Amino acid sequence: MSIKQDERMRPPRRRDAQQRRDRLIAAAQREFALKGVDASLEQIARDADVAIGTLYRHFPTRLDLLLAALEPRLREFTDGSKKALEIEDAWEGFVSYLENLFRVQAGDRGFNDFLSRRFPGSPDTERIHDQMCQQIELVLTRAQEAGAARPDIALADIVNLIWFNGRLLDATSTTAPGAWRRQLYLMLDAYRAKRAHPIPEPPMTDEQLYDAMVHLNKAD
Missing domain, CATH: 1.10.10.60 (Homeodomain-like)
Structure with a gap:
């Protein structure tokens, strides 16, 4: 030849x-x-x-395939996050960020799992999770500094909410696919500064939060 x-x-x-x-x-x-x-x-x-x-x-590796498969979802999430971060009103930006996050989470069980877990040893997934945590802290801090969000909310509280929403989605995705949005807005009312009451338990530390997300990955 x-x-x-x-x-x-x-x-x-x-x-x-x-x-x-x-x-x-x-x-x-x-x-x-x-x-x-x-x-x-x-x-x-x-x-x-x-x-x-x-x-x-x-x-x-499985993670290589997962990241390739989730690329459209991650892009959708990133685009919505950028728009939320550009909203001038701090509370509305916070609400928009969470609604976008939960909406994308609701559309894909793989993305739901990805949000809830940590995958140590994978620089790509760690970078994505770190960026998401930084964004959450940014929109939350803005809302707190504006006096709109209660000052005792921490990053871990938002990640806990992601976990709660994941379980809700497992239960309702086929029977009541919009149930997540109602629960999100109920929780948002609890996050408002004017509704704040003392909480008997402190938030998880960053180390506790990270270990919990790793544990979820190992447990499954």
Whole structure:
């Protein structure tokens, strides 16, 4: 075979590889959305009509595949977060940020799991989670400094709310898909400064929060 013939044959192979990768991502998006981050990789490979070895060649770890599958959700979340951070009214920015977060969480069980857990050893996931925590602290601090949000709310309280919402979504996603929004607004009323009452338990520390999110990942 001549060099020119060989070069002509390479692009189709690259296209075939890209098509297999695209099928894997599409299958992973469906499976993770339905069953969460622990969905069967074997089933994903079958749905994509490829061997499990092909899946691992494209995505060496589960997290590699998960991040590729969640990319549209993460982009949707990021776009909504930027808009919320640009809202001048501090309370409205806080509300907008949480509503966007919960709306994206409600649409995908895999994203729901991703929000709730930490994956030590993965710089990419740690970066995303750290950025999200920084954003939450920013919108919360703005609302507190404006006197709109009660001053004793901490980052851990918002992450706890994400966990609570995750369980609510598990129970209601097929029967009452909008139930999360009602519960969010009930909680937002509790977060208003004018409704504040003493709380007998302090918030979790950052270390406790991180360990709890790691524990959730190991537990499942």
